[in-house]
Amino acid sequence: MTDSRPVLEARGVSRAYPLPRPHPLAPRPVRHAVADISLTLARGESLGIVGESGCGKSTLARLLTALEPPDAGTVLIAGRDPNALDKAALRRLRRSVQMVFQDPMGSLDPRWPVWRIVAEPLVGLAPEVARADRRARVVEALAAVGLGEETLTRYPHQFSGGQRQRIAIARALVTDPDIVVADEPVSALDVSVQAQVLNLFLELRRRRGLALLFISHDLDVVRHVTERIMVMDRGRVVEAGPTAEVLARPAHPHTAALLAAVPRLDAAWTGRERRAAPGAVTEHSPSRHR
Numbered sequence: 261m262t263d264s265r266p267v268l269e270a271r272g273v274s275r276a277y278p279l280p281r282p283h284p285l286a287p288r289p290v291r292h293a294v295a296d297i298s299l300t301l302a303r304g305e306s307l308g309i310v311g312e313s314g315c316g317k318s319t320l321a322r323l324l325t326a327l328e329p330p331d332a333g334t335v336l337i338a339g340r341d342p343n344a345l346d347k348a349a350l351r352r353l354r355r356s357v358q359m360v361f362q363d364p365m366g367s368l369d370p371r372w373p374v375w376r377i378v379a380e381p382l383v384g385l386a387p388e389v390a391r392a393d394r395r396a397r398v399v400e401a402l403a404a405v406g407l408g409e410e411t412l413t414r415y416p417h418q419f420s421g422g423q424r425q426r427i428a429i430a431r432a433l434v435t436d437p438d439i440v441v442a443d444e445p446v447s448a449l450d451v452s453v454q455a456q457v458l459n460l461f462l463e464l465r466r467r468r469g470l471a472l473l474f475i476s477h478d479l480d481v482v483r484h485v486t487e488r489i490m491v492m493d494r495g496r497v498v499e500a501g502p503t504a505e506v507l508a509r510p511a512h513p514h515t516a517a518l519l520a521a522v523p524r525l526d527a528a529w530t531g532r533e534r535r536a537a538p539g540a541v542t543e544h545s546p547s548r549h550r
């Protein structure tokens with residue numbers, strides 16, 4: 261069940277980046293990565309942002325999580341403009357919105373054990389949490405993604421790709437956020453493991469009331485985890501609406517082309533893989549983390 265009050269809003273946000281001059285006397289061209297985009301996300305709701313590589317999806321994610329300021333427009337997190345806050349207030353607000361990135365191996369420090377990786381947001385964003393309490397928060401976050409205490413002292417290279425992404429999700433959960441922004445979180449995984457991680461997002465959203473912003477180039481993946489969808493092309497939203505309706509009857513040629521180009525996940529959502537519990541892992545996992 262969703263709460264109609266938005267926990268995340270964008271009002272006409274735009275972002276452009278300067279490009280190299282073709283010659284020294286020429287005016288500097290710009291690339292409009294995001295152009296006049298508005299959206300709302302309520303507590304417990306899921307919204308998919310879909311488009312080809314380079315369409316502005318990841319730039320929009322950085323704007324929505326206050327990692328970059330917009331050139332125009334406003335972002336509101338829990339009703340507050342993060343770009344108008346001082347550093348202390350912004351740090352507190354960041355606890356409520358966390359990101360999961362595409363490549364778990366690239367986003368996890370290979371020199372750190374799991375306990376330190378997952379605890380990192382607490383150290384930076386919630387310094388008032390006592391060191392003795394951090395371990396309990398880390399263990400709780402790992403349990404939420406199907407990993408046990410035996411993982412605490414292990415390192416990222418000792419896990420499968422799906423397990424590493426679970427660690428990244430646990431790190432996002434450790435501050436108890438209201439919003440999770442997932443930027444292509446399953447594109448680096450095998451199809452059968454994708455289905456398990458998508459199930460995990462669904463279960464976490466149900467149990468924790470998370471608002472989920474799910475970014476992907478794959479319409480068929482977004483079909484399984486979102487209620488609404490926005491399709492981007494060259495920095496603009498070209499189509500938006502309920503996910504099932506947009507994907508059943510795409511009104512824009514770009515949406516239809518994306519839908520035709522994506523292989524279906526149906527095979528991975530049949531038999532044992534589809535029936536697996538949200539926290540399950542495959543028999544190919546190198547160790548017991550179930």
